[in-house]
Amino acid sequence: xxxxxxxxxxxxxxxxxxxxxxxxxxxxxxxxxxxxxxxxxxxxxxxxxxxxxxxxxxxxxxxxxxxxxxxxxxxxxxxxxxxxxxxxxxxxxxxxxxxxxxxxxxxxxxxxxxxxxxxxxxxxxxxxxxxxxxxxxxxxxxxxxxxxxxxxxxxxxxxxxxxxxxxxxxxxxxxxxxxxxxxxxxxxxxxxxxxxxxxxxxxxxxxxxxxxxxxxxxxxxxxxxxxxxxxxxxxxxxxxxxxxxxxxxxxxxxxxxxxxxxxxxxxxxxxxxxxxxxxxxxxxxxxxxxxxxxxxxxxxxxxxxxxxxxxxxxxxxxxxxxxxxxxxxxxxxxxxxxxxxxxxxxxxxxxxxxxxxxxxxxxxxxxxxxxxxxxxxxxxxxxxxxxxxxxxxxxxxxxxxxxxxxxxxxxxxxxxxxxxxxxxxxxxxxxxxxxxxxxxxxxxxxxxxxxxxxxxxxxxxxxxxxxxxxxxxxxxxxxxxx
Numbered sequence: 001x002x003x004x005x006x007x008x009x010x011x012x013x014x015x016x017x018x019x020x021x022x023x024x025x026x027x028x029x030x031x032x033x034x035x036x037x038x039x040x041x042x043x044x045x046x047x048x049x050x051x052x053x054x055x056x057x058x059x060x061x062x063x064x065x066x067x068x069x070x071x072x073x074x075x076x077x078x079x080x081x082x083x084x085x086x087x088x089x090x091x092x093x094x095x096x097x098x099x100x101x102x103x104x105x106x107x108x109x110x111x112x113x114x115x116x117x118x119x120x121x122x123x124x125x126x127x128x129x130x131x132x133x134x135x136x137x138x139x140x141x142x143x144x145x146x147x148x149x150x151x152x153x154x155x156x157x158x159x160x161x162x163x164x165x166x167x168x169x170x171x172x173x174x175x176x177x178x179x180x181x182x183x184x185x186x187x188x189x190x191x192x193x194x195x196x197x198x199x200x201x202x203x204x205x206x207x208x209x210x211x212x213x214x215x216x217x218x219x220x221x222x223x224x225x226x227x228x229x230x231x232x233x234x235x236x237x238x239x240x241x242x243x244x245x246x247x248x249x250x251x252x253x254x255x256x257x258x259x260x261x262x263x264x265x266x267x268x269x270x271x272x273x274x275x276x277x278x279x280x281x282x283x284x285x286x287x288x289x290x291x292x293x294x295x296x297x298x299x300x301x302x303x304x305x306x307x308x309x310x311x312x313x314x315x316x317x318x319x320x321x322x323x324x325x326x327x328x329x330x331x332x333x334x335x336x337x338x339x340x341x342x343x344x345x346x347x348x349x350x351x352x353x354x355x356x357x358x359x360x361x362x363x364x365x366x367x368x369x370x371x372x373x374x375x376x377x378x379x380x381x382x383x384x385x386x387x388x389x390x391x392x393x394x395x396x397x398x399x400x401x402x403x404x405x406x407x408x409x410x411x412x413x414x415x416x417x418x419x420x421x422x423x424x425x426x427x428x429x430x431x432x433x434x435x436x437x438x439x440x441x442x443x444x445x446x447x448x449x450x451x452x453x454x455x456x457x458x459x460x461x462x463x464x465x466x467x468x469x470x471x472x473x474x475x476x477x478x479x480x481x482x
Contacts, residue, residue: 298442391444
């Protein structure tokens, strides 16, 4: 009974699922050993499918069994048996999941584009097969034209890049080993192991990041600014003339120096002490310093103090300036008192007093005062000659002969040596800057000394005298020559 009940339940379910089954019979059929599943005659075409005869053992069993006749039982249909549904009209191939990714716009646009692929090649005949074997075993030597054609075809041939997703564990293992995006260049195709969606996601996230946008703007702004400065550096020399470097003797005064010089030269208290030089015991008052105003003659105090400052400058920077000795304005007057009098100035140049001998110097400067005019005489020991500099362009050979006699007596007295200075050359300086008025002779003389002590050419003129007056006043106020 249990087997019959189970069959009855399955049959009722099949009746509801397939409306083509006939309704169940009111009385259950007797038990039988026939197969429960058989093709449904009403669904199969009668012309194509012939009725299958029952198996031999089944026929023998039915013939020996008691009951109705075998002929009537075999020919009668069995509507109460379960039957299979008809087969589908088309068979679908079963394949594994595979995704085709188009990279660089190569390959088919849609999955059904594979139907448009060219048909498979036809099988080779005997002659084609023989030719193929001969070409492989005995290849023809490549020609330059053929190699170039092949290379051109390889460059222009379309390439389809297909990436098949790997298993998750293997993918993670490779990423852990590589750690970075791996790019392989094959011909003209760039194959990426990183999926396209990841690149697009990262690009979109960078665009949405406000900090990155700000940083990109700053970088672009800095780049444009740098390019602008480079263009400006190229244009400026053509628009503006190049500013030449000012030599040290012509360094302009600052605003503070200009104010201090103006106050010192134009103050009301003429007896005010502006500078005191303790080494030479020279005191500079406003009345003495006012000789540096325009159209004024220089006095002895200003000239002697400035020469002492030049000597201190040399001692302060011996590598920058020549080793010189600067006589004051009273030396030559004392030397020619009563004709030639070496004894009158013999004690002026002791080594204990100076710290050096005159013969060790490169140049010796001697101011010459002629009543109302200042000149300069130079004993050039380095070049072995005597020079005379007069801003009015005159020449005095008597002064040079007196100085030649003096240096011979000086060397003999201090070192006991005999110097043949009388054979040295005596000359006037060529291309000497000359004064163009009646009051700048003293300023010209000081600048002769300044430039020669620097071992520089005399590259100044009358136009610089006003600047030199204010610069000398500043150096005296600061007690420091520059």
